[in-house]
Amino acid sequence: MLTENQISKVIVNCAYKVHCGLGPGLLESAYEECLYYELQKEGLNIEKQKPLPLIYEEVKLDIGYRVDILVNNKVIIEIKAVEMLNDVHMAQILTYLKLSGCKLGLLINFNVALIKNGIKRVVNKL
Numbered sequence: 001m002l003t004e005n006q007i008s009k010v011i012v013n014c015a016y017k018v019h020c021g022l023g024p025g026l027l028e029s030a031y032e033e034c035l036y037y038e039l040q041k042e043g044l045n046i047e048k049q050k051p052l053p054l055i056y057e058e059v060k061l062d063i064g065y066r067v068d069i070l071v072n073n074k075v076i077i078e079i080k081a082v083e084m085l086n087d088v089h090m091a092q093i094l095t096y097l098k099l100s101g102c103k104l105g106l107l108i109n110f111n112v113a114l115i116k117n118g119i120k121r122v123v124n125k126l
Contacts, residue, residue, distance in 0.1 A: 004104040007044070007075045012119060014038035015108050019115035028081040031110040032068055035079065045072045052099050067096055076105040085109050085120060097124035 002010075018034045032048065039046045052065040069077040078093045085107060093105045102124060109118035 002044075002072060002074075004074050007071050008104060008106060008121065010042050010044065011035075011039065011071060011075065011077060011106055014042065015106075015110075015119065016115050019110055019118075022110070024081075024111045024113065026081060026110070028079050028110075031081060031108075032079045035077070035108075036069060039069070039071060046070065052096060054099060065096070065099070067100065070100075070102075074102060074104065076100060076102050078105060078107050080107065080109040080118075081111045082109055083111060085118075090120070090122065093122050094124065097122065 014035055017038055018031060022030065022034065036046060036048050047070045048068070050067045050070045051062065052067050054061045054063055054065060067076050068079045071077065076093065076096050078089070078096065080089060089107055093107045097105050105122040105124070107120040107122055112118035
């Protein structure tokens with residue numbers, strides 16, 4: 001069973017492969033599909049556009065939150081294709097981590113010249 005850190009290494013390698021093949025400038029959905037494909041080839045358990053309910057006290061609200069990609073029920077990937085990541089993007093992935101109970105998330109912005117500059121590792125300090 002892979003740890004979160006081992007899973008994140010596979011994800012980063014796959015993101016690198018996708019970015020090298022496509023480069024910046026495409027829609028988020030294109031990168032999501034290609035990253036999903038690469039992760040499938042690695043044999044990981046992946047769920048795309050996984051619904052994430054909001055639970056407030058005793059109320060469960062299915063209000064349309066969706067994780068871009070969930071890997072092995074441990075790591076959340078939030079994909080962006082924006083000019084620049086900002087605080088709202090970080091808040092989004094932190095919220096998804098809290099709602100899901102996952103410890104690790106990767107915020108990946110494919111709209112960069114070098115993919116290493118577009119990957120942010122986000123830890124939920126449960």
